[in-house]
Amino acid sequence: MLVTEAVRSLDSRGIVTINAVANEIGIDQSDTSRMVKDAVAAGYLEIKPSASDTRRREVAVTSEGLDLLHDAHLWQEALFDQLSGQWTAQQRAEFHHAMLHLLARSHTLDTDGHVRPDAP
Structure with missing residues (x-):
């Protein structure tokens, strides 16, 4: 969930790389890379070559990842409504x-x- 949310947030601000995700969530690059690979295996993220630099790999949220985020946000909003x-x-x-x-x-x-x- 954490890396999927980070990728979605970063995507609205530009190119999303493993290093950018690591910086966004405050975890070192190697741990972030493992987390991203787990999210890819679960179907929430995908890794693809950059359109601007084929040596660089970019991370993107899949439709399954968007569904995950949507459901998580609905849960968060319902919980907030309860608490407030x-x-x-x-x-x-x-x-x-x-x-x-x-x-x-x-x-x-x-x-x-x-x-x-x-x-x-």
């Missing part, structure tokens, strides 16, 4: 806004977990 059932609409909106801001800021971190100097 007593919240007001304003509290839910504020939490949603804060989480989106946090996610956007997470993309400004370097590989050591520090905000890049060039980050907005």
